[in-house]
Amino acid sequence: MTTTDEMPASGVTTATLPCRALEEVPRSRDVRRASAPLVSGGAAATPAPAVALHGVSVAFGAHVAVRGVTLSVPGQGVTALVGPSGCGKTSVLRAVNRLHDETGGRVTGRVLLGELDVYASGTPAELVRSRVGMVFQRPNPFPAMNIFDNVVSGLRFCGIRSKSLLADSAEAALRQAALWDVVRDRLREPAVRLSGGQQQRLCIARALAVEPEVLLMDEPCSALDPIATGKIEELIARLASHITIVLVTHNMFQAARVSDHTAVFLLGEDRVGELVEAGTTAEIFSNPKDPRTRAYVTGHVG
Amino acid sequence: MTTEAAIPSPAPSPFSxxxxxxxxxxxxxxxxxxxxxxxxxxxxxxxxxxxxxxxxLFEQAAPALGHMGPAILWREWNPAKNQFGAGIFIVGTVITTAIALIISVPVGIAAAVLFAELAPRRIAGPMAAAIEFLAAIPSIVVGLWALIVLEPVFSRHVEPFFKKVPVLDALFHGPALGASLFLAGVVLAIMVLPTMVALSRSAMAAVAVEDREAGRALAATRWQVARQVVVPGARRGIRAAVTLAMGRAFGEAIAVAMVIGNNTGVPHSLLSPGASLGSAIVNSFSEALPGSLEKSGVVALVIVLLAISVVVNAGGQLLLRRRKPTTPPRGPVDATGGAGGPDPLLDLAESAP
Amino acid sequence: MTDVSLPLADGGAVRRDLIRRATGRRIWRRRRFSHVATALCVVAMCLSLTPLVSLLGYIVARGLPAISFGFLVHTPTPIGVPGNGIGNAIVGTVIIVGLAMVMAVPVGVAAALFVVEHPGRLSGTLRFAADVLTGTPSIAIGVFAYAVIALNFGFSALAGSFALAVLMLPIMLRANEEAMFGVPAELWEAGLALGSRRSRVVRSVVLRSALPGMVTGNLLAMARAVGETAPLIFTIFGSQFYALRPTAPMAALPLTIYSDATQPFPAAQQTAWGAALVLVVLVVVVSAAARVVSARLNRKAR
Structure with missing residues (x-):
């Protein structure tokens, strides 16, 4: 176990240079696009899906939010869930880590996380959530905690007490979230003193610290300005090389920029959300099979 | 980097x-x-x-204050010797209030956590309302119940039990008479519990739902979210609840006077009868002749009590009032301060080829 | 583990495995702990509820047998003489509290108007003073009323009413002020824009729409005053007869309970329980009235 001092300070500094923002974001987008076919191209040796949903429906009382979703999220890379507001993307996302347990939403169908049956009676929600990280719409660091405590909060919840392990993990997570160089000297400051974009990256670091297999992101940029959005998107692109990301967005351009796979959700005739089409991002945007997808995509792009 | 690291100032709402x-x-x-x-x-x-x-009050108390000087704060109360000190009563007040807080703070916070976090809302609502209803019951009625129902139970069962507990028996010795500092403290605990529960519950309810969800999504159990996210987030409100409960315990006179035993001597144990400022005022005021130095001495006790309660209550109110002045509001405040929500136009401009 | 700081390389793999194993392992223990803690909180709740149940149980069980029509209308008799009653104490409480309301309500409304209409340091101080004074020990107010009125004009119902009015004033000020601030700014604006005289705006618009909140707040203050003993104990002296003159000593329920409870005779104690039941019913009726009135006025306002 190394100490903080021994670690090289280089890391990922380029990502946080403020001058990068606008002109460099498109470049990162190009990189993602170029790599997208590589990921989906390996279809012959497709690994088991990281997350698999079979006929998943979510209902709140009598109101059915989304119905009959069957979707495989391939391991690693970014899968975007897109669609207009109210079509159930977020409901599907929250079904993956059983967050509906908390709010009284009822989930039916099967969700598999690797080999783990998420809703099986013997599966504790905490087990699922320790393997799935989540980032919310609005940055929500714990206001009563400082930056360091925020990052390691997940580890502490899981009962990890070792100081050196916590320190190492915090640094690694903050580096992955491209926040280390901003906060390395102010780890004991309250997290709410960071700017909105920094807070969101702190939340990403907090989610990454528990080393999840899957990262769920629920419109992580919707409360951020374009510069902060650019940084988060860049981060998503880099993280995707070793973690599975499921990204909810109602911004088609964002889906196109950062995702490898896209699932399109639309409202059905009875005002219930449903999955219309899923495939590689390139296919969905250039050659959608479903006419509704075509209408939705062209309506936005063309 | 430095620009980004700067603390953002809260954006003024354009819709105010x-x-x-x-x-x-x-x-x-x-x-x-x-x-x-x-x-x-x-x-x-x-x-x-x-x-x-x-x-x-100062006019009435002036003769006694002049007679005693600052010694009023530590001398004993002995009208026969023309000595009107509040010392014993201050000690009695502190002891009974401390007992009240030692019992009511953990119990009240635990009940509030249950109502705010752990219990299903359908059960928590009525239960919390029931406990808060206790706050509406006049203190004289609580005193009546404590005197007639609680006191025999204490002298027969509770106080003898504490005398047998190792370590604690150092505090609990002497005859178990029922009426005692200990019983007065317990009665005060019962009286301030509703305040504790109601105020800490509302402080916990003010913690954002997003914080709870963040905790749950990080695999915390319900208890961990309550203990490590919600309670720390409601720290300020809970502290205010404790302070205001303390203020109420300090000031209560009637119910305490009914159960404390009214003994102006030095208490040797929690089981010995004692007196608090409030109970001493109630008992001595009617005994003292109008215009006597003793009457003036009782009013001086009122001033001591008033001073303590004003300090405690002002502290509690300040705690309730100051809502984290150092932290800017959360939300869409970044370098450019884009106000609220996604901006499709900006997204368009950014991604245009 | 020397290169944990290179997050994208696989050097963090050791730490990652360590953490993933640790997070999975303790889940059942953590859940058990959560359940135990919840059980302890349930115990705390029961501890809080026990005195309430016992208190209400005893008041009903001991109070009901004491109550009869004669008990409610007769005056007290010497111990052992049949025909004992608390009629004069009930009437006394009603008169004393009524007079206190007459004194306190107008001042409370006027002072609240001042606070609302003269924003600034003076009003801030007034409001803070009211908050602090809400916690003033009522015994101190009793001694004050004794010094100002009873000492100069003798014991009287008026002295007791004055003490209760002083007790209620801070509560009323805050309740009125909060109700007035709840009035939408547009209503003030509309009234003023029509050129109404200021006092008329206040009377016709503001007071009317703030009324539900004010009535509720004032009634809750009254509910508190009804049960107060300490302000009365040195001021009204008590009486064995139907005394209706406010300038003379008068009986009141809290005083009856206090003097009877401390007597060693079962008959006196029974009177105390009966009076306690009547007092609790009075308090509950006034509190309930506060809620009913506010609900009804709210509905009418809409």
Whole structure:
């Protein structure tokens, strides 16, 4: 176990240079696009899906939010869930880590996380959530905690007490979230003193610290300005090389920029959300099979 | 990097509706003379009453205060020797209040956590309402119940039990009479519990749902979210609840007077009968002849009690009032301060080829 | 583990495995702990509820047998003489509290208007003073009323009413003021824009729409005053007869309970329980009235 001092300070500094923002974001987008076919191209040796949903429906009382979703999220890379507001993307996302347990939403169908049956009676929600990280719409660091405590909060919840392990993990997570160089000297400051974009990256670091297999992101940029959005998107692109990301967005351009796979959700005739089409991002945007997808995509792009 | 690291200032809301205050600033008051008299009269009477309260109490207490000097704070109460010190009563007040808080703070916070976090809402609502209903029961009725129902139970079962507990028996010795500092503390605990529960529950309810979800999404159990996210987030409100409960415990006179045993001697144990400031005022006031130095001494006790309770309550109110002034509001405040929500136009501009 | 700081390389793999194993392992223990803690909180709740149940149980069980029509209308008799009653104490409480309301309500409304209409340091101080004074020990107010009125004019119902009025004033000020601030700014504006005289705006618009809140707040203050003993104990002296003159000593329920409870005779104690039941019913009726009135006025306002 190394100490903080021994670690090289280089890391990922380029990502946080403020001058990068606008002109460099498109470049990162190009990189993602170029790599997208590589990921989906390996279809012959497709690994088991990281997350698999079979006929998943979510209902709140009598109101059915989304119905009959069957979707495989391939391991690693970014899968975007897109669609207009109210079509159930977020409901599907929250079904993956059983967050509906908390709010009284009822989930039916099967969700598999690797080999783990998420809703099986013997599966504790905490087990699922320790393997799935989540980032919310609005940055929500714990206001009563400082930056360091925020990052390691997940580890502490899981009962990890070792100081050196916590320190190492915090640094690694903050580096992955491209926040280390901003906060390395102010780890004991309250997290709410960071700017909105920094807070969101702190939340990403907090989610990454528990080393999840899957990262769920629920419109992580919707409360951020374009510069902060650019940084988060860049981060998503880099993280995707070793973690599975499921990204909810109602911004088609964002889906196109950062995702490898896209699932399109639309409202059905009875005002219930449903999955219309899923495939590689390139296919969905250039050659959608479903006419509704075509209408939705062209309506936005063309 | 430095620009980004700077602390953002809270963005002023562009939608702020002109409040009553700003609106009225624009129109200086004054038309309608009667209305002005009413307003100033109301405020004047309010202020005058409380100035009069201080003045008349000090006037009444002046002979005793002059007679005793600062020694009033530590001397004993012995009218036969013309000695009117509050020392024993201050000790009694502190002991009973401490007992009340030692019991009611953990129990009250635990019940509040249950109602705010752990119990299903359908059960938590009525239960919390029931406990808060206890706050509406007049203290004289609590005192009656404590005197007739609780005291025999204490002298027969509770106090003998504590005498047998190792370590604690150092505090609990002497005859178990029922009426004691200990019983008074327990009665105060019962009386301040509703305050504790209600205020800490509302402080916990003010913690954002997003914080709870963040905790749950990080695999925390319900208890961990309550203990490590919600309670720390409600710290300030809970502290205010404790302070205000303490203020109430300090000031309670009647119910305490009924169960504390009213002994102006030095207490040797929590089981010995004692006296608090409030109970001493209740008991000595009627005994003292009007115009006597003893009467003046009782009023001096009132001033001591008033001073303590004003300090404690002012502290509690300040805690309730100051809502984290150092932290900017959360939300869409980044370098450019884009106000609220996704901006499709900006997204378009950014991604245009 | 020397290169944990290179997050994208696989050097963090050791730490990652360590953490993933640790997070999975303790889940059942953590859930058990959560359940135990919840059980402890349930115990705390029961501890809080026990005195309430016992208190209400005893008041009903001991109070009901004491109550009869005669008990409610007769005056007290010497111990052992049949025909004992608390009629004069009930009437006394009603008169004393009524007079206190007559004194306190107008001042409370006028002072609240001042606070609302003269924003600034003076009003802030007034409001803070009211908050602090809400916690003033009522025994201190009793001694004050004794010094100002009873000492100069003798024991009287008026002295008791004055003490209760002083007790209620801070509560009323804050309740009225909060109700007035709840009035939408547009209503003030509309009234003033029509050129109404200021006092008329206040009377016709503001007071009317603030009324539900004010009535509720004032009634709750009254509910508190009804049960107060300490302000009365040195001021009204008590009486064995139907005394209706406010300038003379008078009986009141809290005083009856206090003097009877401390006597060693079962008959006196029974009177105390009966009076306690009547007092609790009075308090509950006034509190309930506060809620009913506010609900009804709210509905009418809409």
């Amino acid at each position: 509706v002109p409040g009553v205050r700003q609106l009225l600033d624009r129109r200086p008051p004054g038309r309608g003379r009667l209305y002005g008299v009413v307003r100033w009269g109301g405020a004047g009477i309010f202020a005058a009453v409380f100035v009069a309260l201080l003045v008349s």
